[in-house]
Amino acid sequence: MSEALNFELKKVDKKTGARLGVLHLPHGDVETPVFMPVGTQATVKSMTPEELKNDVKAHIILSNTYHLYLRPGHELIKKAGGLHKFMNWDRNILTDSGGFQVFSLGDLRKISEDGVEFRSHIDGSKHFISPEKDMEIQNALGSDIIMAFDECAPYGATYDYVKKSMERTTRWAKRCKDAHKNTEKQALFGIVQGGFYKDLRKKSAEDLIKLDFPGYAVGGISVGEPKDEFLDILRYVTPLLPENKPRYLMGVGTPDYLIEAVFAGIDMCDCVLPTRMARNGSALTHKGKVNMLNACHTEDFSPLDSECDCYTCKNYTRSYIRHLFKAGEILGARLLSIHNLRFLVNLMENVRQAIKDECLEEFRDEFYTKYGYEKM
């Protein structure tokens, strides 16, 4: 176990396998299952830390190593006293490894055993990230949970490609573990890869478990595949992971995916979806997705979501929010960002209560039928 993280598994639901736990971390406790808002560039888009605490009620957020490495640079953030101080957030931060972003660059990157050479999406400058360099960057950022440098193979990649990629990711995970300098304050998670090939997933999980990470992530799903394939792999991989360690499903954030992840035994999720939707004028509500630009809201003086306890729903009407979007006003994105994040954080609070009350299946059924979200 990492000294930085103590995972307390409080309950496993007998009927579903869903788990209730607490992550004891350097910047406070985090109850799981948890949804983590994403602050890619050292800010959760449009929001202050106070809003994340008081309105969203978030205890952990995610930030992106690739973006911070390029701008403003990890050395600058280290000089600022670390990412928490730089961005004025005194609760927990998880940083990804940047692997996903680097591999998403396509022609702009070149993989070797040693690492990945790539060009910046900002200015075209050339960079090289190895597992060792990645640990140096994340150690400089000082985030509470850091991720091993991995390759996320694209959906549709051949068995042969995924096998070689997964094996290299495992070798890189070992190198990350060896290079990680700050185990007392930062917990390093391994990332299971293997694409949509179960034997490769099994091999990846087994080899990473031998390295004894304090937590494990499932990477490389929710990358464009049909829902049934997503669920098939998720439900196959998750039970392979150690019961006494936290399990993190990367990049998932629609309400239905979150609930299914919990059923599969996942403890942590993150996604840019709620804030990206917010900037486009879309809201997640207890009556399904709502596009605030629609004319039907023009004279609707009711709250966005009458079942929601957030700042936006307590203080503003649909009519006003629609006006803000039609007029191109920043406050519109702010109000919907608060609401959408609160909606998902609150969803996970309700999921935790349902696990405690042993009524998770009923909760899921009600969520799908009552709230109009598509059943998977």
Place this chain on the structure above:
Amino acid sequence: MSEALNFELKKVDKKTGARLGVLHLPHGDVETPVFMPVGTQATVKSMTPEELKNDVKAHIILSNTYHLYLRPGHELIKKAGGLHKFMNWDRNILTDSGGFQVFSLGDLRKISEDGVEFRSHIDGSKHFISPEKDMEIQNALGSDIIMAFDECAPYGATYDYVKKSMERTTRWAKRCKDAHKNTEKQALFGIVQGGFYKDLRKKSAEDLIKLDFPGYAVGGISVGEPKDEFLDILRYVTPLLPENKPRYLMGVGTPDYLIEAVFAGIDMCDCVLPTRMARNGSALTHKGKVNMLNACHTEDFSPLDSECDCYTCKNYTRSYIRHLFKAGEILGARLLSIHNLRFLVNLMENVRQAIKDECLEEFRDEFYTKYGYEKM
């Protein structure tokens, strides 16, 4: 006097003529001299009402009739319960008449004795605003102070043009007074015009004073003229106005203009400058104007303005604010908007204290020498 407004003149500085007062208004008291943040489209750009109250410490804001009339429409705002309720702001609001915006449309508008026909800058649709229509709109908005429908003649207009325009503005002011339906809750101000011709200014002031408005504005200066012409007209017009009524200088918001306005005997000012500057990355500080995009702030871990008490200056570094702007993050505009507005509201708080302490001239001299703002 309007039943909506009771102006209490507490002190006139013997040396300078600067005035200390209180506007007793339906949504609370406002100490003067005061700077009013502008919320053009029923939102002070990027900010919540709570930030305006708690961080900026604003007691009155301005909103723009022309914009609200076009979008979302005054009828909709009336249905919402008025502008205060629509935008969730329970302190005072002043609305302009829209005259300035309509006349700024240039070729898109046509003036007659009855009013102005113009095309919307949003969708090109045709509209007609008369003094009576303007009162209907502002009565529907329900703002605490409303402005008479006037023509702001452009800088450089001929004597003959300005004379005819000013005389029509006076006739329109009378029509506004007659059409104003809600004197108990909304105080209607007259606007002195007359361009840069003193005899026309005098005539305008005299005729409007006969109409006995509860307050008077000086319009048609700070429209592109040299500073000495601005000061010359301002210092000529202001003393012509009744001592026992508030005097509002429209559209002024740089620190030096604000201070000079106070010296001239002005009680109220407004300007979009602080929030517009903020969105462009510029800050008003106790060490002059600062462009946060400059490279010199890259590793500057000190506050934006060490003499400022605002949320931004208490919680963030210049380095972080610069990062937000370089990365195109909304929070950057938010943090500078809070600061710039707080800076001007606080400047007026300090001006009021200096009037109380009878040291306004010393305050002005120190402001110009210490803080690096250009002396007028």
